[in-house]
Amino acid sequence: MSTIPTPGPAASRLAARAFMRDGHILxxxxxxxxxxxxxxxxxxxxxxAVMMVGPEANKFVLTESRDTFLWRAEGDPVTRLxxxxxxxxxxxxxxxxxxxxxxxxxxxxFERFVHAMWWNTDRVTSQWRQGSRIxxxxxxxxIALLILTDTLFSDDFNPRLGPLWQDILRVIRYISPGxxxxxxxxxxxGYQQAIHRLxxxxxxxxxxxxxxPEQGSDLLGGLIASGMSDxxxxxxxxxxxxxxxxxxxxxxxxxxxLLMTHPDSLARAQAEIDAIVGKQPPxxxxxxxxSYLDRVIKxxxxxxxxxxxxxxxxxxxxxxxxxxxxxxxxxxxxxYLTHRDKKYWTEPATFDPDRFSPERASFHPPYTFLxxxxxxxxxxxxxxxxxxxxxxxxxxxxxxxxxxxxxRARPRMRATLEPCPGVFxxxxxxx
Numbered sequence: 001m002s003t004i005p006t007p008g009p010a011a012s013r014l015a016a017r018a019f020m021r022d023g024h025i026l027x028x029x030x031x032x033x034x035x036x037x038x039x040x041x042x043x044x045x046x047x048x049a050v051m052m053v054g055p056e057a058n059k060f061v062l063t064e065s066r067d068t069f070l071w072r073a074e075g076d077p078v079t080r081l082x083x084x085x086x087x088x089x090x091x092x093x094x095x096x097x098x099x100x101x102x103x104x105x106x107x108x109x110f111e112r113f114v115h116a117m118w119w120n121t122d123r124v125t126s127q128w129r130q131g132s133r134i135x136x137x138x139x140x141x142x143i144a145l146l147i148l149t150d151t152l153f154s155d156d157f158n159p160r161l162g163p164l165w166q167d168i169l170r171v172i173r174y175i176s177p178g179x180x181x182x183x184x185x186x187x188x189x190g191y192q193q194a195i196h197r198l199x200x201x202x203x204x205x206x207x208x209x210x211x212x213p214e215q216g217s218d219l220l221g222g223l224i225a226s227g228m229s230d231x232x233x234x235x236x237x238x239x240x241x242x243x244x245x246x247x248x249x250x251x252x253x254x255x256x257x258l259l260m261t262h263p264d265s266l267a268r269a270q271a272e273i274d275a276i277v278g279k280q281p282p283x284x285x286x287x288x289x290x291s292y293l294d295r296v297i298k299x300x301x302x303x304x305x306x307x308x309x310x311x312x313x314x315x316x317x318x319x320x321x322x323x324x325x326x327x328x329x330x331x332x333x334x335x336y337l338t339h340r341d342k343k344y345w346t347e348p349a350t351f352d353p354d355r356f357s358p359e360r361a362s363f364h365p366p367y368t369f370l371x372x373x374x375x376x377x378x379x380x381x382x383x384x385x386x387x388x389x390x391x392x393x394x395x396x397x398x399x400x401x402x403x404x405x406x407x408r409a410r411p412r413m414r415a416t417l418e419p420c421p422g423v424f425x426x427x428x429x430x431x
Contacts, residue, residue, distance in 0.1 A: 001323070002321075005036040005041065006043055007040065007041070011032055014035055015029075018031040022410065024410045024413075029051070033051075033334075038053045038057055046181070052331060054341060054343075055338065055344070055366060057320065058333055059366070059367045061310065062310075062367075062370075062374040062377070063374065065318060066376070070090050070315050071087070071377075075184050081242075082235055082242075083231075083235045085238060086098060086380070087243060101219065103222055104152060104218055105384050110287075110387055111283075113147075114283060114287075116150040117147050117387070117392055118281045120150060124142045130429065133425070136252075136425055137418060140249045140253045142161060143252070143392060144248040145161065146161075148244045153237070154218045154220065164201060167195075167198055168242075171191070172414055172415045173414070210224060223236055240381075247379075248388055250417055251389050254300050255296060255300040257419050260425060269293050269296055273293065273397050282398070287387055290394060293394060295353035295354060295357060297386065298369075299353040299355065305336060306417055307371075308411075308416075309332055310332065310333045310335070310373065311330060312333075313328065314329045335370055339369065345368075399430055400427050400429060401430050404425050406425070409421070
């Protein structure tokens with residue numbers, strides 16, 4: 001048996017230099033991965049975790065030994081926020097929740113969802129002034145929130161965007177990495193008020209639907225029809241509300257950043273949209289035809305997967321690659337590092353959508369590209385998110401010209417991986 005490699009002085013210096021060079025901790029983790037291999041210890045004060053990287057690690061955690069790992073970590077803010085939400089439950093409880101939620105995200109509904117996707121995109125962009133400077137990270141959050149509440153809750157969230165905007169951002173910060181990792185009992189002042197206001201919105205939705213159950217067969221209707229209590233329904237709605245919109249926000253913002261900073265790719269994507277979609281709103285039939293835009297989205301997900309890190313707790317003692325990992329250990333598996341591993345990707349830091357062309361896609365070994373996780377607990381909204389990204393990007397590029405006026409964006413680890421400080425552009429309507 002081997003022991004888990006721990007960073008020594010040399011590896012720690014490499015990690016520190018990488019952090020200073022790039023300004024984000026992910027570069028430091030890349031340096032530790034290069035120095036220590038696919039399994040190593042993160043010896044932070046009060047936060048002892050084992051990092052695992054690569055296709056073998058992903059397969060081990062997500063499929064081969066998944067029953068020996070727990071998603072739920074009782075002390076984590078995400079568990080306190082989502083309570084019994086599908087994202088933080090295990091075993092039979094998770095499977096039962098998944099069975100209730102899945103029909104609301106079935107592909108048979110996507111044709112109807114597409115209208116909501118481009119229509120809500122237009123609602124947001126109609127507020128843009130010609131030539132105005134905007135942050136596409138913020139604007140994509142608005143679009144994603146309106147789409148999610150329209151399609152899954154049958155609710156027009158637009159009047160609540162302003163009143164609840166800061167509460168939403170605050171709740172996202174509540175579950176983002178921070179000092180609580182090494183100081184679990186740190187006072188978290190002010191967050192409960194934001195959570196209370198979001199809960200109020202969700203409980204009012206539940207009460208209104210119970211009063212008029214014939215209103216729709218969406219996610220909210222399915223949860224009520226299942227016989228769940230209001231509290232358990234709240235947990236699922238809040239899970240979808242936060243996780244569903246925040247992942248789409250990150251994907252859309254990074255896609256636009258990469259297109260803005262790679263003019264040849266932007267021109268190619270826009271030409272494809274013009275040729276296939278024309279001047280009419282994008283339709284579900286266009287989704288499969290927009291092949292280059294699909295490659296752009298996949299390459300964005302490779303470089304900047306919104307959920308870039310998975311966290312599990314070992315339920316029993318496990319052994320991976322002759323390394324024993326005791327029960328109760330927090331295990332982190334890094335999709336970000338796997339997606340950029342030189343062993344599996346040529347020039348991994350380069351934006352190259354054509355690496356996902358039919359001629360080259362077959363060279364990606366299994367479990368090296370997992371933007372939505374893998375195995376039986378892969379992201380329940382993966383198909384929805386990919387259609388949404390394609391429709392929203394197609395509509396934006398169909399109707400607008402963008403001039404990038406920001407600097408270099410670096411990844412920021414919040415609930416998802418965001419471009420920091422934002423994606424700043426000047427936007428004009430295409431003639």
